[in-house]
Amino acid sequence: MSIGIGGAGSKLASLMDAEQATIVNVSQSELDKVEAGSKILAVAHSTRGQFNGAGKDPNVGRAAHASICNKLCELIKGDMVFTSSGGGTGNGISSRLLDSVAEQDEISLNDKTVFGFLLPYVERESSEFVQNTVDFLMGPVSRAIDSGNTGNIMLFSNKLKFEGRIAEHDYNTMIAGSLNNFLSIPHKGDQMELIDGHVDHEDFRVYLSKPYFNHFCQFEYSADKPFGDLLKENVSQLLLPPEQPIEAMFLLEVPSRDEATSFYDILDYFAEDHVTPSYGVVLNPELEKPVLTLSLLYSRKPKELVDDFCQQVERITQKKLKKTINQFVTLEERRLNVEEEVRKIEEEDDSGRSVLEVLGRLQKLR
Numbered sequence: 442m443s444i445g446i447g448g449a450g451s452k453l454a455s456l457m458d459a460e461q462a463t464i465v466n467v468s469q470s471e472l473d474k475v476e477a478g479s480k481i482l483a484v485a486h487s488t489r490g491q492f493n494g495a496g497k498d499p500n501v502g503r504a505a506h507a508s509i510c511n512k513l514c515e516l517i518k519g520d521m522v523f524t525s526s527g528g529g530t531g532n533g534i535s536s537r538l539l540d541s542v543a544e545q546d547e548i549s550l551n552d553k554t555v556f557g558f559l560l561p562y563v564e565r566e567s568s569e570f571v572q573n574t575v576d577f578l579m580g581p582v583s584r585a586i587d588s589g590n591t592g593n594i595m596l597f598s599n600k601l602k603f604e605g606r607i608a609e610h611d612y613n614t615m616i617a618g619s620l621n622n623f624l625s626i627p628h629k630g631d632q633m634e635l636i637d638g639h640v641d642h643e644d645f646r647v648y649l650s651k652p653y654f655n656h657f658c659q660f661e662y663s664a665d666k667p668f669g670d671l672l673k674e675n676v677s678q679l680l681l682p683p684e685q686p687i688e689a690m691f692l693l694e695v696p697s698r699d700e701a702t703s704f705y706d707i708l709d710y711f712a713e714d715h716v717t718p719s720y721g722v723v724l725n726p727e728l729e730k731p732v733l734t735l736s737l738l739y740s741r742k743p744k745e746l747v748d749d750f751c752q753q754v755e756r757i758t759q760k761k762l763k764k765t766i767n768q769f770v771t772l773e774e775r776r777l778n779v780e781e782e783v784r785k786i787e788e789e790d791d792s793g794r795s796v797l798e799v800l801g802r803l804q805k806l807r
């Protein structure tokens with residue numbers, strides 16, 4: 442089951458499994474737009490947000506959180522929460538939710554919540570979305586990570602959506618599809634013939650409960666290329682790029698038993714960084730080539746993530762500044778034109794005095 446908070450979060454949760462999804466919003470009309478098994482309306486004392494959402498103001502979401510606080514805390518146990526980091530509803534409600542997670546003494550492994558945050562693409566999205574995201578990462582996300590009380594955190598990015606000009610629904614489907622690929626690792630271990638290693642449901646649950654960022658991807662595996670190069674080419678564009686992993690997990694599906702031992706190359710690659718992945722190798726005769734589903738857990742201070750954001754903002758600010766300077770130059774040209782206009786008036790003036798002469802006298806009087 443998954444819980445979606447705000448517009449983007451609700452759409453993602455619904456795509457993961459509409460019947461099982463619970464969606465949360467401050468606006469009934471926003472709730473009506475998305476299909477879900479269960480819908481929760483969060484109400485603030487003020488009437489702001491009731492019709493169109495929080496209008497990018499996280500204060501509205503934060504205020505509304507109080508009305509659903511207990512219900513939501515109970516609901517997220519052992520489940521997945523999706524929200525955008527930029528919108529007012531998702532950001533505001535999730536901020537309070539993350540704080541309540543951080544304040545608890547210890548959360549048992551089975552009750553840990555996995556969070557999926559959808560980050561804006563700085564180059565194309567509004568400054569409010571970016572500022573809300575910076576506040577979100579520096580505040581509640583940072584505190585929740587420090588508490589060690591969250592499960593994995595997935596940082597989805599809208600960069601590819603904008604750069605690839607992908608329709609919203611298609612992009613959401615890509616995100617949900619790629620997450621489902623990762624989540625299917627233990628099921629495939631059950632359903633397909635196991636050749637080597639093993640990732641069972643319990644191992645998977647333990648992996649999900651670790652408070653690190655999770656980057657997952659799936660690609661055709663070839664032992665002909667160094668694994669590092671292959672990985673570089675195939676990291677997911679739907680998520681922020683991964684850092685040096687602390688832990689890893691993979692499932693290698695091979696069409697025939699002959700290719701099964703190629704997984705040793707992957708283990709060798711990770712051994713160089715002292716990472717010993719959990720893994721399974723299964724036989725999938727329906728495939729033509731081996732397919733690898735890989736997840737990397739990495740740790741990163743939210744401050745560093747924010748620094749990346751700020752660098753992008755800085756680049757854009759520089760570009761805007763350049764544009765402003767160009768505009769200023771245009772204004773200069775206009776001023777010169779005004780001087781010319783004065784000359785024209787002077788020529789046309791039939792009083793016998795030049796305008797510049799009059800101006801000169803006025804200056805002497807001063």
Ligand SMILES: Nc1nc2c(ncn2[C@@H]2O[C@H](COP(=O)(O)OP(=O)(O)OP(=O)(O)O)[C@@H](O)[C@H]2O)c(=O)[nH]1
Nearest residue numbers: 447448449494495496497525527528529530531561
């Ligand atoms: N990929 C994707 N991004 C979305 C979608 N809807 C909104 N976003 C992004 O999410 C951010 C805006 O957040 P929303 O989820 O719309 O906002 P909200 O939580 O409903 O909050 P308010 O609308 O302010 O009440 C921006 O970065 C949007 O680009 C979606 O369906 N898919």
Ligand SMILES: [Mg+2]
Nearest residue numbers: 447448494528
């Ligand atoms: Mg909204």
